[in-house]
Structures are given as C-alpha cells and as structure tokens.
Amino acid sequence: MSDPLRDFDYTPADFNVVRELIRQAAGIKLADSKDSLVYSRLAPRLRSFGFKSVKEYLAFLMENEEETQHFINSLTTNLTSFYREPHHFEILTEFVKSGEKVQRVWCSASSTGEEPYSIAMTLVKAFESFDACKIIASDIDSNVLAKAQNGIYALQQVDVLADKKRFFRKGTGPNTGFAKVIPELKKMIEFKRINLMDEMLPINDLQDVVFCRNVMIYFDRETQLEILRKLVEKLRPGGLYVAGHSEHFSGMSEYLQPIGKTVYMKK
Ligand SMILES: C[S@@+](CC[C@H](N)C(=O)[O-])C[C@H]1O[C@@H](n2cnc3c(N)ncnc32)[C@H](O)[C@@H]1O
Numbered sequence: 001m002s003d004p005l006r007d008f009d010y011t012p013a014d015f016n017v018v019r020e021l022i023r024q025a026a027g028i029k030l031a032d033s034k035d036s037l038v039y040s041r042l043a044p045r046l047r048s049f050g051f052k053s054v055k056e057y058l059a060f061l062m063e064n065e066e067e068t069q070h071f072i073n074s075l076t077t078n079l080t081s082f083y084r085e086p087h088h089f090e091i092l093t094e095f096v097k098s099g100e101k102v103q104r105v106w107c108s109a110s111s112t113g114e115e116p117y118s119i120a121m122t123l124v125k126a127f128e129s130f131d132a133c134k135i136i137a138s139d140i141d142s143n144v145l146a147k148a149q150n151g152i153y154a155l156q157q158v159d160v161l162a163d164k165k166r167f168f169r170k171g172t173g174p175n176t177g178f179a180k181v182i183p184e185l186k187k188m189i190e191f192k193r194i195n196l197m198d199e200m201l202p203i204n205d206l207q208d209v210v211f212c213r214n215v216m217i218y219f220d221r222e223t224q225l226e227i228l229r230k231l232v233e234k235l236r237p238g239g240l241y242v243a244g245h246s247e248h249f250s251g252m253s254e255y256l257q258p259i260g261k262t263v264y265m266k267k
Pocket of ligand 1: 027077080084112140144194195212213
C-alpha cells in the first residue's frame with residue numbers, strides 16, 4: 001500500500017530488491033528497519049529523473065549501468081571525523097618511532113578524507129617529513145572520494161585540531177568558513193575507487209599498515225572474513241591491521257595477532 005506522506009510509491013518488495021542489489025554491489029547488508037532510510041536516500045534520484053515510483057527507478061537502474069555508482073553512493077553511510085578513535089593514531093606514531101618500516105599505508109574505506117589526512121598528519125609529525133610515506137585512500141563511493149581529493153572542510157571541523165596552522169589554510173572571500181589542506185599533505189595521498197567486494201583488490205605493493213575502520217560492520221560475517229583475508233594478503237608480515245571500534249577479529253589468530261585495542265599485527 002502506498003504511503004500518502006511519501007512523494008513516491010514504495011513497497012516492501014521494492015525494499016527487498018534494493019537490499020539484494022546493494023548487497024551484491026557493495027556487500028552492504030541492510031536490516032529490515034532500514035526501509036525508510038532507503039526511501040529517503042533514493043528519493044533525490046527519483047526526483048531528479050521525474051520518476052513516480054521506486055519500481056520505475058529500479059527498472060531504470062537495471063538498464064543503465066552508469067546509474068549503479070549513483071545508487072551505491074546514495075546508500076553508503078559515510079560518517080567520519082579527523083582523528084576518530086585517537087588511540088589508533090598514537091599506535092601508528094609508536095610503530096614509526098619504534099623504527100618499523102612504514103612507507104606505505106592503505107586507508108581502505110576513507111570516506112570524505114578525514115581519516116587519510118589524519119594518517120598523513122600523524123606520519124608527518126612522526127617522521128618530521130612529508131616524503132617518508134605514501135598513503136592510498138580508497139572508497140567505493142565516488143562522491144566522498146571527490147570530496148576527499150578536494151581536501152576542503154568546514155572550519156568548525158578544522159578549528160579543533162591542534163595541527164590546524166601547520167596543515168590547513170583558511171579560506172577567504174567566498175571560501176570563508178572553510179579550510180583547505182596544504183598541497184604537501186595532499187601529495188602524500190593517492191585517491192582510488194576500490195570496492196572491497198572485488199575479487200582482486202588493485203593494490204600492487206605490500207602495505208606496512210592497513211586501516212579498515214567502521215565499514216566491516218555493514219557486511220555479514222562471511223563477507224567480513226573474506227574481505228579481511230584479501231586485506232591481510234596486501235599487508236607485509238609484521239605490518240599493522242587497524243579495525244574500527246566494534247570490529248573484532250579474535251577468530252583470525254591464524255594470521256593476525258591482537259596488539260592493542262582493535263589493532264592487529266600480521267604474523
Ligand atoms: C562509516 S564510513 C567509515 C569511514 C572511516 N573509515 C572512519 O572510520 O571514520 C564507511 C565507508 O565505507 C565505504 N564502503 C562501504 N562499502 C564499501 C565497499 N564495499 N568497498 C569500499 N568501501 C566501502 C562507504 O562508502 C563509507 O565511506
């Protein structure tokens with residue numbers, strides 16, 4: 001039955017089709033309770049095409065491959081912040097200071113960029129150099145990657161950072177209220193669209209540290225373990241795997257040893 005408060009027709013069957021499509025495309029598992037969220041996320045796409053129902057949009061999606069990326073972008077959750085889970089950045093600093101080789105870091109669900117820039121700032125401070133390490137920042141969502149690559153953030157986000165003067169420039173004129181990361185910091189990072197569901201992850205060099213935080217929670221256990229296996233394959237022995245606060249891999253003792261709060265070392 002259609003909801004009179006909604007602009008577009010939307011049925012439980014439509015929700016199930018969306019669920020199946022996003023699970024196949026991105027691994028994201030949507031709970032039953034997410035039906036309204038799906039509607040509100042897809043509504044702007046329907047509006048922009050002038051469709052009357054979610055069914056009509058889904059038929060269009062099936063026939064237009066280029067819509068798939070917009071569909072994925074609409075359904076990802078991109079919450080992030082600078083130095084989120086600060087203990088991880090302390091561990092990264094200690095790892096560098098202990099003399100470990102840290103030349104390559106992969107931030108594998110980098111969202112709008114706050115995470116890879118926090119990694120970059122941490123490394124610059126630990127090495128006192130902008131050239132010691134290369135970072136790959138990747139995400140499935142092309143919109144957030146573009147924002148990350150722009151490196152422009154609201155001043156409220158940047159103002160609270162102790163490093164703001166060193167790593168950001170305040171905007172003036174039309175850019176008042178924003179701050180931009182300095183080019184030397186941005187140059188450390190290569191931005192790439194990577195779907196963690198892809199069988200072959202396009203990372204050629206073994207990484208010294210892999211961040212994969214607050215994305216596994218969207219996958220089912222089987223998918224989590226499969227992605228974890230692929231990520232660990234890209235990590236050198238002795239390298240660090242950094243997970244999100246509710247992501248525990250205690251069952252992976254075969255190749256990951258816990259060394260701190262949600263931080264593991266590859267055996
Ligand atoms: C909640 S954000 C976490 C951002 C950051 N890692 C942090 O902890 O602050 C989750 C990110 O995972 C990305 N994502 C979801 N599914 C993905 C997939 N299959 N492959 C790569 N990235 C994915 C989303 O686009 C989103 O930007």
